[in-house]
Amino acid sequence: MGHTANSYRSHTCGELRMEHVGQTVRLAGFLENLREVGSSFAFAVLRDFYGVTQLVIENEETLRMFKDLNKESTLAVEGVVRERDSKNPKLPTGDVEVVPARVEVLGRCRHNELPFQVNRSREADESARLKYRYLDLRNPAVKRNIILRCHVVSALRRAMTEQGFLEITTPILTASSPEGARDYLVPSRKHPGKFYALPQAPQQFKQLLMASGFDKYFQIAPCFRDEDARGDRSPGEFYQLDLEMAFAGQEDVFAVLEQVLPPIFAQYGTYSIASDAPFTRIPYLEAMEKYGSDKPDLRIDLTVADATALLADCGFGPFAGHTVKAVVVSDFSGTRKQIDQLCADVEVQAGEKAYWFRLDEQGELVGGISKFVQEKKDAVIRALGLQPNCFVGLTAGTRLTAQKTAGVLRNKLGNFCPGHMDRERYEFCWIVDFPMYEIGEESGALEFCHNPFSMPNGGLEILKRAAAGAVDPLTITAYQYDLVCNGVELSSGAVRNHDPEIMVEAFQLVGLGEEDVKAKFPAMYNAFTYGAPPHAGIAPGVDRMVMLLSGEDSIREVIPFPMNKNAQDLMMGAPSFVEPKQLDELNIQITAREDG
Template sequence: MIQSRTHNCGQLRLSDAGKTVTLAGWMENMREVGSNLGFVVLRDFYGTTQIVLETEDKVKELKAINKESTIQVTGVVRERSSKNPNQATGDIEVVPSEVKVLGRCRYNELPFEINHSREADENARLKYRYLDLRNPEVKKNIILRCNVVAALRKAMMEHDFMEITTPILTASSPEGARDYLVPARKHPGKFYALPQAPQQFKQLLMTSGFDRYFQIAPCFRDEDARGDRSPGEFYQLDMEMAFATQEDVFSIIEDVLPPIFAEYGTYNRASGAPFARIPYLEAMEKYGTDKPDLRIDLTVQDATDVLKDCGFPPFAGKTEDGADTDVRIKAVVISDFKESRKFIDKNIADIEVQSGNKSCWFRMDE
């Protein structure tokens, strides 16, 4: 228990009925049923609790408070007559004896509804980020990151890795992107560079005798946005091992990552140990990328022998004068395909933009 509350808004259960409790949080919503009956949803970091108002004075008192004001409620827990199985505290409600306003919201209308903030304009979400983060669906991403980082840290230390924090203000070192530069106040005309990765520092640690290093490392790269990371700044699990081979590194990663993906991943498929070893040329030939998503079963197949003499001029194996064209035809076979012609044309156009080559499609009836 802390001074401002005895319980949080996700904690009370039916076994707490009859107790006098104090809750504190944001007034998410008020539903007025009549002059002497109303319901308030009180929300904090942990969840929500229903407050039931059964007197005209209490209805007027709470009605005068704007949504998202911070309030403290003291009252008695009782069993709900109409339970909500979709809510952790759905078996109980609190009948308030005292309501204290801790921080009043001055505005009658918010820039967006808290529980629908992801549907709001992005500029408004960034301007009112503190409101956006009150949305449980947004907040859970922060919680997920915390849990994943804690799990990574625990797993790495169980494998005898030492967490060492490397410098942020450093000298520029060549990497795959441009540096972010910070002017040095005491050295006019000179600059610090924010690290694109702790590469040199971890190599220095290995030569210093530190056998195993890791860090949840911030990386700063002046580059365009990518599908798998934010532009400018991102964090990565950085590690280094002394006296180790490639297979030694693989064995550590195969122990560390699969349990974390199994527990926290949002998909129902994740690679287990041992990871598939795919040579670079095979990956490019089979998947068209050096980092394929193996959950997708679409692979590139060589269809030259089947299609080069099918009568379609671009696929011809020989020119009109009989010379070999050295044509290579690759195809992605999609079974049980049911999409429309419009869908096909759009994807063909997108592929041509990405590949710079002419793409074709055909259907084979067996």
């Protein structure tokens, strides 16, 4: 990371080495610490973006000046470099120190008490960290993630450009579009009662670029969704590597990301091993059946087995008339207390209970629900391939419930049993053949499962057969795909539906007619009537990518100025009330205000 000397500094605080001994240098930075040794002798630490340097104060006058300063004040120091008596091998600058001859205070810290110790800010309460984010970011450990983010974004840009993609920016103020999450709305002053929306994604614009004759588009795109926070999702805004290709299909998109991502993950990641191309491909239904998840962590070697025929009638109440799934773990060494904790953790995350039994070293079924399984002992051992010292975790419910709970159980067991998880690598996979439609949890009606702009497997013909009642719409799959890494969904993508006739037919199945499609997506519908090329795309999340690369558990650790879980910016005080005059200009009336 380069630095050019200027009027404040000749060198950075991370730069000085033995070869600089005897030179007069200028440094500038933040006063991190002052340690007094006597009435006229002290050590100070000066920190800048690049590192830290020890200063040695050897006279009363200079010491008095330093004692008058609060920590985190910014200083410019001029002095001579000399060799340290007691060297610090942990620091790049640990062989040398600077004796200041001249000190200038550039920015005085006016607070005796800091909200937290800067170099231990990660131990502070999160709300304090977010309120004083500018102090939190002074901590090199926090800053490191933001620097990593810059390098990764830069590497993504380079790689995409090398692949022949053009970076094109798309509008931030656009029309509200029904794309899944809630829009952030922006009132229009010139058009009373009308609103712009911040884009949930540049989806329609990038497809319109393909219809415009651009061949390969990409953008590090900001996306805005009014949705709740999770560990891997930031409320408000996030960034994605958005890309689209004309005259292209699923294979073409896969080939691009399989070339772009592994080198970046191997170079910048916490782990230096990343999957080689081609990535493993798993159809959605197989992923749910085998891993209990559409974002499986393939570093775990455990799989889910179906035990319905084996155990549904074993006399254990929760299994009766339900689907039963099993996860078998060989060489299991957990205690009863650890198993109980594991099952409790599964219930917290999945909202459903997990059950268990073991085959001990003597080949006996013990623990958990083993008494219900005794009569079928030989069949169970044979069907599940059990060896002595095996643990069997079980889930039950509707097919989907049993699958999803088994997926949570599989992850917990993989993390608990070191022999079943090769942790230090990035394992990518494609989940393919997603269902085109699903029954909405809230509506109970047929809805799009993933993306309404996707091409169905079977094209127009399969949709017409579904409309005629010859095919169950829930069995229709689409050219939709997710990229998953280490159990984290990095992105969704699809081969787009570029034919207006197929688009109308797809929407009719969810109860929307041609006029609805024209009204909701006027630009895209019209553009496609002028002969659009087949096109496909995807958009891996930049924040999630950097979170994986840095080894962080929370996405807020890799965003420069994140909101809290409640979608508030504690530092800037957003969202905030605005002046009545501003509301009047926008023809807006507030009907309810929150207290506070």
